[in-house]
Amino acid sequence: MTTLLVILAIVVAILLVLIVLVQNPKGGGLTSGFSSSNNIMGVQRTGDFLEKGSWGLAIALFVLALLINLNATAPAGNSTSPSNSRIQEQIDKTAVPSSLPAMKEGNTADTTKK
Template sequence: MITTIIVLLIIAAVLLTIMVLIQNPKGGGISSEFGGSGGAQMFGVQKTGDIVERLTWGFFTFILVGSLGTLILLKSGGLETRTDSDVNVEKASPATSVPALPSTTPADSAK
């Protein structure tokens, strides 16, 4: 579940970036690319600036609420997370350990 939320947040972040890049800081935005007011009325793109602005605020709000909601759920234990105790992992012996050598005693060598 947490993976799904994170993927949705990443997609929203990419879409937010695209929305910000297509906006014109002077208020023209993408609607000015269609030939001013005459082209905008003919193709029905009169409200493109408003739509892009609303989408920008919507993606921003989704990222903000999604991030805070995920944090709250993780802190309260509402989402299931995997811990080391849940996963059965055999611990390997450290690389610095030396294997035990067979002990040879003088009695063993006399035989």
């Protein structure tokens, strides 16, 4: 499932890059090519279509990233991967640190004079 979501996210990211590159930052893009023939051919809302498409792809990429994260971190039942069990064993072997050593009365951290 995670592999499918990652592949889908890559496709959406590539489409998002392409649709952003088609747009002109100054409002031209595909609309500038059809500006002289807006009334003849009926192409009027190309900029709006590209803007809505880029917003839709950006939202889809965000949702896919969240789904990939939730799917990758979800516990897979009782089965644990060997790397997780080795890490857990290492954590269990590590000694718990003892409490801090007591300070002597002559060694105080207070340097203010009264």
